[in-house]
Amino acid sequence: MLTPRHQALLMTLAGMTVGVAVFGAVLAINGGNPLAGHDDTPAGIVNSQPTPSSTPHGDGLQPGSLTYVTATFGTDDKPVSAEVPAGWKSTQDGTRPRFLDPTGVWTIRFDTRGSKQTPDQLVDARARSIDERDFKKISTDNGTLVYTYVDQARGPRMGLSRWVSTDGGQTSAIEITVGGRPQDRAGLEEVLQHATDTLKLPVADGDTRPN
Template identity: 80%
Template sequence: MLTPRHQALLMTLAGMTVGVAVFGAVLAFNGNPLAGDDTPAGIVNSQPAASTPARTDGLQPDSLQYAVQTFGSADAPVSAEVPTGWKSSQAGTRPRFLDPTGVWQLRFDTRGSKQSPDELVAARARSINERDLKVISRDNGTLIYTYVDQTRGPRMGLSRWISTDGGTSSAVEITVGGRPQDEAGLRAILQHATDTLQLPPSAGDTRPN
C-alpha cells in the first residue's frame, strides 16, 4: 500500500510527463525553430542585400584634355589635337595614338583618296569582317559601328573621311575606337580631331584611287 508521500511523488511525475508530451506536440505542430539554425542569439537572419552593379560608366568628354600632335610626311605635314597622354607607336602618314591602358585609340590616315567620303563609308562598311557587326549610322562621311572582338569583347568604331574639295575626294581619314559605353567620349574625340585638323596647302593630286 502506497503511503501519502509515495502518492504525491507519483502525481508529480505524471504531471511532468504530461507537460513534456504537450511541449512535444506543440513543436511537432509549429516546427522546431532551433533545428538547423546556427545563428547566435540576438542576431536576426535577413535576406542578403542585392549586390551593387558594377560601374559601366564609359569615357566621358569632360575627362579629356588635348595636345597638338604633328604627323604626315615631311612634304605634307598634318597636325591635330589628340587626348593628352595618348602615344603613337608609329609616325608617318598613318599614326595610331593609344591611351595608356590600350582600351581607346585614335588613328589618322593622311594618304587621301580620290573616292568621296560617302563612297569610302560604304566601302568600309562592306569590308569589316567582325563578329556581330552592327552599323549604327553612315551619315555625312562618318561610319559608326559596333562589333564583338574575340579578345576584348564588345567594341565600337567611328570612322570619318574629311574632304577639302566639296566631297569629290577625301584628304584624311580619322578613326576612333573603344567600347560601346565610351560612345560619348569617342564622339567628342572624333569631333575635336576634326575641328583642330590642320592640312598643308595642296601641292598637286598624288592621292591613290
C-alpha cells in the same frame, strides 16, 4: 555551517561564473565580435571585409574628362597636325599614326594618304569590308561610319570612321577613326569631332592620292 553572509557571497560568485560562460558562448557564435550583426561599427574601427574594386572605365568615356594636346604626323614635306587626348601615346608614326590611351581601351588613328573617292564612297566601302563578329552598321551620315562589333579578346567594341574632304566632297583628304566600347560613344564622338575641328592639312601642290 555557512553563515548568511557566506551564502550570499557564494551566490554572487556563481552568478558571475554563469555570466562569463554566456558571454564566451556569444563570442564563439559571432566569431569573436560581440557587435556582429550590427552595421553601426564605431568610428575609428576599420571594417576588415574587402570592398569590391570598381571596373575601370565602367561608366564609359566622358567628354568632360578629356584634355588635348597637339600631335604632328604625316611626312616632313607634308606635315599634318590635330589635337588628340592628353596621355594617349603614339604607337605608330608617319602617314598612318595611331594613338592609344594607357589602358588600351580607346584609340584614335589617322590615315593622311587621302583618296580620290568621295567620303560617302569610302563609308560604303569600309562598311562592306569589315569582317568582324556581330558587325552592325549604326549610321553613315556626313562621311562618317559608326558601327559596332564583338572582338574575341576584348568583347563588344565601337568604331567611328570619318573621311574629311577639302574640295566640297569630291575627294577625301584624310581618314580619322576612333575606337572604344559601345558605352564610350559620347566620349568617342567628342574625340573625333575635336580632331576634325583642330585638323591642319598641308596645302596641296599636286594630286598624288591613291584611288
